[in-house]
Amino acid sequence: MWIKRDISALVQKMSEERPALLLTGARQTGKSSLLNYLFPDLPYQSLDVPLAAKQASESGQFFLESHGTPLIIDEIQYAPELFRHIKIHIDQNRQLTGQYIMTGSQKFSLMKGVSESLAGRVAILNLHSLSIRELANHFKIAPDAGQILEWMVKGGYPEVYEHNLDHRRFFADYIATYIERDVRQLLNIRHIREFDQFMRLLAIRSGQIFSMSRIATEIGVSTHTIKSWISVLEASNIIYLLQPYYQNFGKRIIKSPKLYFLDTGLLCYLTNIQTTENLAQNPLLGAFFETCALGQLLRSLHNQGLADEIYYFRDKDGREVDFLIPQGNMLNLYECKWSDESGEIPANIKKLKPVFGEENIQQITTITTIAQKTRISDQFNVSNVIDL
Secondary structure (H helix, E strand, O other): OOOOOOOHHHHHHHHHHOOEEEEEOOOOOOHHHHHHHHOOOOOEEEOOOHHHHHHHHHOHHHHHHHHOOOEEEEOHHHOOOHHHHHHHHHHOOOOOOOOEEEEEOOHHHHHHHHHHHHOOOEEEEEOOOOOHHHHHHHHOOOOOHHHHHHHHHHOOOHHHHHOOOOHHHHHHHHHHHHHHHHHHHHHOOOOHHHHHHHHHHHHOOOOEEOOHHHHHHHHOOOHHHHHHHHHHHHHOOOEEEEOEOOOOOHHHEOOOOEEEEOOHHHHHHHOOOOOHHHHHOOOOHHHHHHHHHHHHHHHHHHHOOOOOOOEEEEEOOOOEEEEEEEEOOEEEEEEEOOOOOOOOOOHHHHOOHHHHOHHHEEEEEEEEOOOOOEEOOOOEEEEEHHHO
């Protein structure tokens, strides 16, 4: 079973316009499958195979000459030395597009290699796990709140749906096989139990302002250790740190980031939420729906090749909005409400109008699960999370 990905047209377009393309994203989001689906006739080399990675690292020139172009190179982070050889090959015929199509799961080595060797030569795209829109389009249903709950618990990793897997077993294997392996490789962590505890503590804080010192105290490690662990989860596309919007607002603005998991299925697994009933009755439902909504916004932006310029706002007087997206000199504000049927601008956003200036607010959107996208006024929309 193949589930169509919204980013497909953009991947094809960029491969026809640039010498190289790099598709990043967490493990198992379907990067390799997407490239094999879009480019079934292209030669393919996976550096997840240790022997291939060793050859690419130690004899990059020979590796590239052996396989020629065009070439799909999977998991290129295992041989970052290859980037400089790719640069040399591209520069021999800079006008030729689609020479190298690559995937990678760890931003540390990827971005370092790209910035040093392939700047201006490569298009970088980000593939997330499946969006609610992609699932709804595939199954040809207009999801109600119950269906959205189910998809939040199962998450969006394609393999769960394509092979009808038990999502709990999938995430147990996912953590053991991928996250722990990557973490050990990047940080050489000896006490993986502490890292597992760390991830579970993060999960119950998804959608909240993140305090490194508080987590460090709870686990009994240094804030420096927590910082390095966070950076690995970010680099592996497991979590996202949403930065505050504090342009010209002085010292009364909260300036710590908010932390979100990028897949709600993994989030539910880490918090032992196994069924839709568990989630519906959980006091964390609001925060998890906010996590889901941010994930859908990021997917929408990245599937169009746009930067993820999203923020939150909160000041010390308690005025806040979940998400804020600048558009030129104007601001788009988003507030998440699981089951809001009022059709009215949320009270907290009304309090923000004098802060931002009403003339600077372009759109206000309430994100919910029970409404089709509806324009209430020129400035105010109610939108189902599927329509983001």
